[in-house]
Amino acid sequence: MNILHYHSDPKILEAIHGIADPGNIRILFICLGNICRSPAAEGMMLDVIERHDDTARWTIDSAGTGGYHVGDLPDGRMRAHARRRGINLTHICRQISEIDFDRFDIIIGMDASNLSRLHAMAPSVDDERKILPMAAFFNQPAHFDHVPDPYYNGAEGFETVLDLLTGATENLYDTIVANLP
């Protein structure tokens, strides 16, 4: 995967400069099932925003490229691991649709497969500019170039996801706030 990095990559600045209304910053997190990684990213981003006392100007959501779990709460293992870090995950699973490219300014994929699905779905080249990899916001040095799917793995996989997302959501928040149009 082509690795972007939040300190320097022009694609990241271009996506942030495309935010339609800096008073309503709309971020959508995407994974495959929308029951593990992307609802965790949503919950952790909301936590960052709350800690900055900055909830009024953000719209945060998540969705899956697949529709296997639509209507479900996040995976019980993901909820348990997040709760130990003080984060309650209450998102109800939904599948992404083309309309989401109108409803969100920045659309963040957890892995290469999510990202290629998003690029294939994007209605226009302008909409493709909204798509960014979560890995672009990892703390450095990073041992991963994507957020690994924990679904078929043990507890360690869920902890890895939360560790990666802790840094990534803080860096995402700081990068957006520092570069708003």
Ligand code: 4NP
């Ligand atoms: P997620 O994990 O993409 O992080 O939500 C998965 C959850 C469910 C499935 C795959 C990945 N599944 O195939 O049902």
